[in-house]
Amino acid sequence: MSTKKNLLVGQSGGPTAVINGSLYGVVSEGLKKTDEIGHVYGMVNGIEGFLNDNYMDMKSLEETNELELLRTTPGAFLGSCRYKLPEELDNEVYPTLFQKFEALDIGYFFYIGGNDSMDTVSKLSRYAEKVDSSIRFIGVPKTIDNDLVETDHTPGFGSAAKYVATTVREIATDASVYDNKKSVTIVEIMGRHAGWLTAASVLARKFEGDNPVLIYLPEVAFDQDAFVAKVEEALKTTPNLVVCISEGINDGKGTFICEFASEVGTDNFGHKMLTGSGKYLENLVKAKLGVKVRSIELNVCQRCSCSMLSSVDLNESINAGSYGVHAALAGETGKMITFIRHRSQPYELSYGTADVNIICNEEKPVPAEWIINEGSDISAAFVEYARPLTQGHVELPTKDGLPLFAYRK
């Protein structure tokens, strides 16, 4: 019987363009540490799948090209879950899980994800302490929302920000072809509680005063009348106006703007029709100003497109994974890997760890001083913060003209 312990890694929550980059970091570093680590296992569909004994040996990926392909494959290669562990550590699921860990001789546990995944790492590490288990639990951050505390930013944000900025620039170009007619294009961007990704749309501007002229985040209470007045004013100088809004814009009293659209009726099958904030504002502007308006919901490609990968983001995501392996081997547990920025120009970063118990219970909003013009614009300080994270092009492996992805056979 070997004294080497095995490694177990899983992915959880919504996917990003680079969550598999972090998986690549953990797995490739784990496979390299042959003196200290035995097998490298992957949970299929996270902790929920693992509870059903659904896991795989990651060494098999080395035999094909799949491990290398992982780096640029969006989505979650291992599959994800939204399973939340019970609050009470005396729930029976904990001994069940730890028996399974023991059966597989797990010494190192990695969970790649956002807030909820860090909650899983927190609970498992606290249970381990309680039962005096020596398994080390490490969280590897991942979220396009960029809302985790204790870290300068999160893996996944840079590429999503680049996708949003590029796409908004393309949409603005498209919107301007009929510049002899007034029009408003409202772009709805992901982010329920934090506006980081929507703020990144400011990077799309080619010159001062360029589209998107107006940008609204959930951090500031949204006033519908003030919004219409801003749009009317902006149309005077920008006939083809582009406005970016977070899906989570709200009235500051707990009501999302999209909830104001609750009277829209039912669909053919008797279900209440749901409308996004963008659609609601489209109708509002149309009714109040009588101009041509369209709203565009950026779809799931915000989180899963690999066409606009930032090489800075991808490299940091991979490094977060491999740094995690080092931290675990050095004895750390109950920690999340963090990014520490030393300067923005030239950009300089190092890696660290922070207590996962703090991280899982907090959310980091965009700082109030970065939101300007009565909540309708983003400051230069944000641009300085975000721009380094979107740099660098990643060449994608392709086949027959399309990007080649790794997938579980």
Place this chain on the structure above:
Amino acid sequence: MSTKKNLLVGQSGGPTAVINGSLYGVVSEGLKKTDEIGHVYGMVNGIEGFLNDNYMDMKSLEETNELELLRTTPGAFLGSCRYKLPEELDNEVYPTLFQKFEALDIGYFFYIGGNDSMDTVSKLSRYAEKVDSSIRFIGVPKTIDNDLVETDHTPGFGSAAKYVATTVREIATDASVYDNKKSVTIVEIMGRHAGWLTAASVLARKFEGDNPVLIYLPEVAFDQDAFVAKVEEALKTTPNLVVCISEGINDGKGTFICEFASEVGTDNFGHKMLTGSGKYLENLVKAKLGVKVRSIELNVCQRCSCSMLSSVDLNESINAGSYGVHAALAGETGKMITFIRHRSQPYELSYGTADVNIICNEEKPVPAEWIINEGSDISAAFVEYARPLTQGHVELPTKDGLPLFAYRK
């Protein structure tokens, strides 16, 4: 006074990712022909802008980097219009236009666009014949819809097809992360009357039976009950099902599927709510099968994203423009530039011209024999046709991590 005539070029209709490639082809070739061509002018906002004396000297672009940037700039650099010339050639707009042509000493007129733009070229060339004008009128094709007759395919289709196939592959990857739960993702793709672009989603499949499992085009009557049965059957083998539909799917009797959703009620401002075909089918599947369903409308990036440019498409678009200049100088008028395919493997193409009067009055649907499985799938013959058009990566000029676009100052 010079005996050289001047060149006038405009863009019309919806933009594509490569319509500026054709503009680059016309302008750069025109500027090279210094023995035969004087000035190269661009109409701003097409024929409508030109009627208001809105045009620019394109030589100014050579002085900056803008002419080279045009190649990879999406949208319509000169601006577009949807102006339709009157049917009656004795309308007063014709002499007005021709006086303006004469004042600018125009000898060569180029219009880059789809069906409606070819209608403009047809009318102007017929009027020229009537009044014995020597101005030569040439149409340069452009449409992501690929629905023009007399040409193997149209500039813009290849890049849009590549965008659709790549995005659907990414969406399928995203949809599969919770593969322990059944789900249906419906992707709505542009195309009111012709399903070429939706058919291109078949290229997203990584292996036989892969998503998108079901594909529906407007060329075949859409039966809602048969659709629900196909979805139910497909879910048995593909728990995370992706279905692609054209926005223009219809019942075969003139009613679009989205029109069946006419009972959804009014918005907060008393306007009738409009729902797309994807949203309608989302509600239908939810009601009939009770599974998790979401619908995604691919937004305007289908036609304006430069992130997935096909170099084959871009080169052909540029060549279509420069070939047009050669055709005009050789004396042709009332013609559209056409693509003639000699073989698919290896792909071989040459350029030609065809009577614009035939083209502007017809639409080319996807051949019936390429639509298989009771209208729910696309044949291998389509794949052989479409794949060569999506090949080759185009490196984009960038600045600060984002693509750099040309724009009118």
